[in-house]
Amino acid sequence: MTVTHERLSTRRDDAPASGPGPSAERSVSVALLAGLVARAQTGDRAALRGLLMAVAPVVARACRRVLGHGNPDLDDVAQHALTGFIQRLRFFRGDSSIAHFAERIAVYRALTWRRDVGVRLRMTVPVPPDELDTTPDGSPAPDAEVSASRVRAALLTAMDALPPAQAEALALHFLFDHTVAEIAAMVDCPEETVRSRLRLGKRTLRARISRDSRLALLREVLA
Secondary structure, three states, X not given: OOOOHXXXXXXXXXXXXXXXXXXXXXXXXXXXXXXXXXXXXOOOHHHHHHHHHHHHHHHHHHHHHHXXXXXXXXXXXXXXXXXXXXXXXXXXXXXXXXXHHHXXXXXXXXXXXXXXXXXXXXXHOOOOHHHOOOOOOOOOOOHHHOOHHHHHHXXXXXXXXXXXXXXXXXXXXXXXXXXXXXXXXXXXXXXXXXXXXXXXXXXXXXXXXXXXXXXXXXXXXXX
16 A cells, blocks of 8 residues: 555544635635734734634644644643744744644644653653564564554654654644645745755654664655
């Protein structure tokens, strides 16, 4: 089975509740959000509440995609992401959409949470070296049995050891289907910097794949 980049980002919770409305309605929504952003940046509390209600679903979906539906800390991480959104709102210049701005913050907070938890687990529950190179039954899983969810989980696990900027770029690209141009706008850096982060991140992950057979299912994703 060929696992494609697009399949990694397909989730039921990403499906819109209904089809897109007329372009005029979308334009009105964008204008309303822009107005909320402008007023919230000046300290208008009512506008900030309205803006938080608008971006909260985006933040929740992003956290679920990185952490998984059943994660007991999901709500806490989403709340921290919304707090980060409030703290960084004054820096928003409109280079990306406000939804992409909120999504980037949520992805960054969720990836940070994964790394922090991973450090704590490695400190308290050491993993024997002989368990790092095999699957639970001691053999690689057949490609036909690899599900998109397992690929996502393996990709996230592999990214935990990457520098934060590289992990963020890979997550936004592979898990959220953002283009290089979109990521550059979201993280406020040149497109060439994003390409470099993706290139270096994929190079590191390929090296990890050669050392850990459990990550073999990522070969096609990173091809």
